[in-house]
Amino acid sequence: MKIPLSRPDITGKEQKAVMEVLKTPHLALGPKITEFENNFIRYVGTKYAVAVSSGTAGLHLLIRAMGIGEGDEVITTPFSFIATANCILFERAKPVFVDIEPNTLNIDLDKIKVKIKTRSSKIKAILAVDVFGLPCDWSALEKISRMHNLRLIEDSAEALGAELEIPNSKPALPAGRSQKPSIRKAGSFGDAGIFGFYPNKQITTGEGGVILTDNKNIAGLCRSMANQGREIVNGNWLEHTMLGYNYRLSDINCALGIAQLERIEEILEKRRKVARTYNALLKGVPGIKVPYQRECFHRSWFVYVIQLAKEYKKKDRDRILIEMKKRGIGCSNYFPVIHLQRFYRDEFGYKEGDFPIAEGVSNRTISLPFYNNLSPEDMEYVVANLKTLL
Numbered sequence: 098m099k100i101p102l103s104r105p106d107i108t109g110k111e112q113k114a115v116m117e118v119l120k121t122p123h124l125a126l127g128p129k130i131t132e133f134e135n136n137f138i139r140y141v142g143t144k145y146a147v148a149v150s151s152g153t154a155g156l157h158l159l160i161r162a163m164g165i166g167e168g169d170e171v172i173t174t175p176f177s178f179i180a181t182a183n184c185i186l187f188e189r190a191k192p193v194f195v196d197i198e199p200n201t202l203n204i205d206l207d208k209i210k211v212k213i214k215t216r217s218s219k220i221k222a223i224l225a226v227d228v229f230g231l232p233c234d235w236s237a238l239e240k241i242s243r244m245h246n247l248r249l250i251e252d253s254a255e256a257l258g259a260e261l262e263i264p265n266s267k268p269a270l271p272a273g274r275s276q277k278p279s280i281r282k283a284g285s286f287g288d289a290g291i292f293g294f295y296p297n298k299q300i301t302t303g304e305g306g307v308i309l310t311d312n313k314n315i316a317g318l319c320r321s322m323a324n325q326g327r328e329i330v331n332g333n334w335l336e337h338t339m340l341g342y343n344y345r346l347s348d349i350n351c352a353l354g355i356a357q358l359e360r361i362e363e364i365l366e367k368r369r370k371v372a373r374t375y376n377a378l379l380k381g382v383p384g385i386k387v388p389y390q391r392e393c394f395h396r397s398w399f400v401y402v403i404q405l406a407k408e409y410k411k412k413d414r415d416r417i418l419i420e421m422k423k424r425g426i427g428c429s430n431y432f433p434v435i436h437l438q439r440f441y442r443d444e445f446g447y448k449e450g451d452f453p454i455a456e457g458v459s460n461r462t463i464s465l466p467f468y469n470n471l472s473p474e475d476m477e478y479v480v481a482n483l484k485t486l487l
């Protein structure tokens with residue numbers, strides 16, 4: 098591929114950090130894990146962070162830590178990466194899909210309210226996703242979940258560095274003095290959130306993830322379950338107080354993550370710049386919609402996904418993807434909807450038309466090449482080819 102869909106941004110600093118760990122005997126369960134977790138606590142602003150082997154592992158542990166199991170239902174979106182819903186299935190609970198908003202592509206809050214009304218008794222939690230790095234309306238989601246006594250999980254895997262401006266609810270200051278909104282970062286909402294660090298994410302550890310929460314109990318359970326169910330404080334190596342997994346992250350991965358997170362502002366700015374260049378190049382191009390912008394909802398650019406207009410059908414989009422790839426341009430159809438994946442159809446009987454907004458969007462998206470060091474010339478090449486194919 099001449100221009101890949103994504104590409105990690107690893108500098109000498111990251112290479113050095115990994116090499117330093119390799120010179121020590123502490124390749125696992127060493128000091129880099131705590132350092133990595135503490136840096137996340139500082140960056141996101143939660144009380145606790147638990148490093149895990151992947152974002153998926155983080156989601157799984159949260160479902161378990163919240164005691165969600167057989168017979169329980171969790172409201173979530175059909176328009177996400179499959180891990181979002183799979184983590185519910187791991188515990189034999191049922192994902193209850195709610196359609197998305199056509200602009201933000203995030204779960205539709207009004208439809209959540211309707212869903213809760215119709216099947217309140219079994220629903221235990223809401224698992225919402227900051228799709229393509231655009232935060233959900235977390236103030237509203239927190240209100241809904243409080244009102245119905247539901248747990249709330251933030252799948253912020255795609256949103257490291259995204260921010261929400263929350264209007265200050267305190268009485269207004271005297272005229273002439275502006276009331277500063279409070280800023281909260283993605284990953285800090287609900288009962289707990291997660292990030293994933295696969296190489297296509299804003300920062301990478303190769304494979305890896307982290308759980309973020311203010312809830313001591315959730316953090317403790319996750320930490321123990323990620324480490325074979327061991328008692329974390331004063332526990333013996335071969336004493337296991339609960340069913341656990343090996344979902345640990347190694348010190349090698351953590352060292353890479355620490356060095357990447359140190360560069361986060363630079364990384365986010367590079368990604369904003371690429372997005373701005375695409376916006377400019379695509380301005381006025383007929384037949385497409387560029388990524389949605391929303392005041393007070395600051396996207397962290399994970400991918401750059403355009404949507405074709407209604408006159409294009411799925412087969413047109415698929416043809417464009419094939420043709421772009423033939424021209425050496427990495428493109429993808431983020432996301433095929435989850436409910437129409439084979440084993441979801443088989444298990445739950447979902448069919449086309451069940452979630453029409455998500456399906457309509459999903460049939461028309463094209464994820465363009467997007468990474469920190471994507472050059473303006475390469476973007477021009479991408480856009481020129483896209484225009485021809487349209």
Ligand SMILES: *Cc1c(COP(=O)(O)O)cnc(C)c1O
Nearest residue numbers: 151152153178180254293294295
């Ligand atoms: C990447 C991603 C995950 C899973 O992260 P992994 O580290 O690959 O397990 C979960 N949810 C969403 C929305 C993602 O994009």
